[in-house]
Each structure stands twice: as C-alpha cells, then as structure tokens.
Amino acid sequence: MSAVASKNTVEFKEEVNQSDFEVRSLDTQCVNASQKEVPLYYNIKYLFAGIFFGVILVKSEVISWFRIQEMFRLQSFHMYGVIGTAVVVGIFSIFLIKKLKIKTIHGEDIEFYDKKFTKGQIYGGLIFGLGWAITGACPGPLFAQLGSGVTVIAVTILSALAGTWVYGKFREKLPN
C-alpha cells in the first residue's frame, strides 16, 4: 500500500514540475532543462560564464550603439560577421553534442526542446527590432553597457522590465 502511495506521490510531483516547466517556458526560448536540484552556490559557474560573455560583448564592440546603426544601415559587415559566425559555431556544437551524446558535467543527458511557432514571433520580433535600433542594444549588451559604466542604462533596463511586465499583464489579449 505504502509503495503505491509513494509511487503516486512521485507521479504527482512530476506532474507539478512539468506544469511549472510549461509555465516557465511560455514565450521563453531559454529555460532550465535540468531536472537536478542543486544548491545555490552551484550557480557560481554561470556567473563566470556571464563574465566571459560580458567581456566578449565589450571587446567585440557588440555593445556599441554605433555598430548597431552600421548593421541596420548596411554600412559595416562587423555585426553580420559576429552573429553569422556565432550561429555556425552554435549549429556545429549542437550537432556534435547530439551526435556524440555528450552529457553535462554532472552526467545528465543534454535535452533540447522544439519551439512552437506563434504570431508573437512576428509581432514581438518587429517590436523588438524597432527598439533594438533605437537603444542600440539588445538585452545582453544592455547589462554589459551598465557594467561598463554607462549608469543611465539602468533606466533603459528598468524600462525594459516595465515592457516585459506590461506584456505579461496583457498577454491573453494579444494575438498569439
């Protein structure tokens, strides 16, 4: 009896986790696919990954408002080169991970989820594009700009938070 009860509890827990995963992954490309419960300090490694990424964004001038204007005015190849190379390296890396069944450093299988198409990718994409050319930065570079000492970008980030919140509030009323 108790074995059955505990089995039910496990199933129930999985269901809860699954539904939380579904909510978390709503309109979000990046989700934590790991099923492992880890202590908070395990996340320090992502802090270092972020530092690595932040340094790249600054040194390759991806955080530069000027570079973004050049890209959209077709005056420089730089940003196309950066994004294009990153995509090719990413495709090749994921191909190798799938092919060689590479696991995480904790021995977990690496999982991939297919993204569903929504109209938001069109409308939201266009809206983000409009904003991207004005601020000259997408979310990653906004954080790097703030770190590099342009303190007023904190206002832009707060404004982006407001935009995200307003989207969340009116999500149901928008075409999806």
Added chain:
Amino acid sequence: MLELIKQPWHWSVAGVLIGLTVPLLLILGNKNFGISANLRHICAACFPGNVPFFKYNWKKEIWNLFFAVGIIIGGFLAMHFLHDPAQVKVAPALASSLAENGINDYSELVPTQLFNWDNLLTVKGLFFMVIGGFLVGFGTRYAGGCTSGHAISGLANLQWPSLVATICFMVGGFISANLIVPYLLKL
C-alpha cells in the same frame, strides 16, 4: 599579448566565442543560452502582481540571473582592465550623418551625447532611453526571446520559429534605424 587583447576584437574571434557560449551553458548544466528571459524572472521575483505569466518557480531559473550579473561584471572588467583608449572607429557614412545631428564624440562605445542623465528628461532622451527600452522588453518577451535566445541558440538548434523571429528582428531594425532613428536624432 595584453596589447592585442586590448584592441577591438575581430568579428570572427567574437563570433566563435559567442557561438561557444551555447555548448558551454549546455555542458555546464543543460541550460539554454538566452538573456531576455531574465527580465521576466526579475518581474516574477519582484513584482508578480496577480499576473499568471509571472507565477512560476523563478528560482528554478536563477542560474540565468547569475549569468546576467556576470555580464555586468564582465562589462566592468573589460572596461577597466582591457580598455582601448583609441577612438571608436565608425563607417564614414554613419559619422557624417551623425555629425549633422551633433553627434561627434567617439570616445565611448555608447554615444554619451545621447545616453546621459541630463538628457533623460528631454523628449529625445525619453525616446532613446525609456521608450526604446520598453520596446525591447515588450518585444523580446512577445517574441519569446532576443538575439541570444532566438538568433543564436534558436538558430543553432535549427528551430524555424527562431528564424522567423530573427528575420522580424532584422526587419524591425531596418525600419527603425533608417526611417525612425534619423528623425529621433533631430529632436
């Protein structure tokens, strides 16, 4: 060596390193590279209101906030220890069009003549710092990701919805940079 690192990096070097961030995060712990989701996690953590979209276990995604704080620190370190004091090089066509609107300071990657605290309460500043940011936050979430989530990790996993999103980012950017920003600069 340090002198070499201090110079602006070639696009191929940056592209390879940014591309490698995708497998790095996967191998470190099954994490999908993406940054705009942080804005949602901050909303969920700080002011969820009564909005179902912000009611989820954001602590499960706390790794992403560590990553974002890392980017801020990385920006600080790069600017303080790997800074290249030379002027930012800009395409002549862009420089001449910006000069017409009074932007001629190329000492920083971010044009401080546009982005500064004094400008914040002007109409121009409102567009560049506040409305621009709002569109970025609203649009990325509506689209389900930004340049990192869709254009890089989405395309890397051959997701066609990410291709649609990326094309729309670019179309929006072309319209904005060529038809809207020139007018905003004149404000």
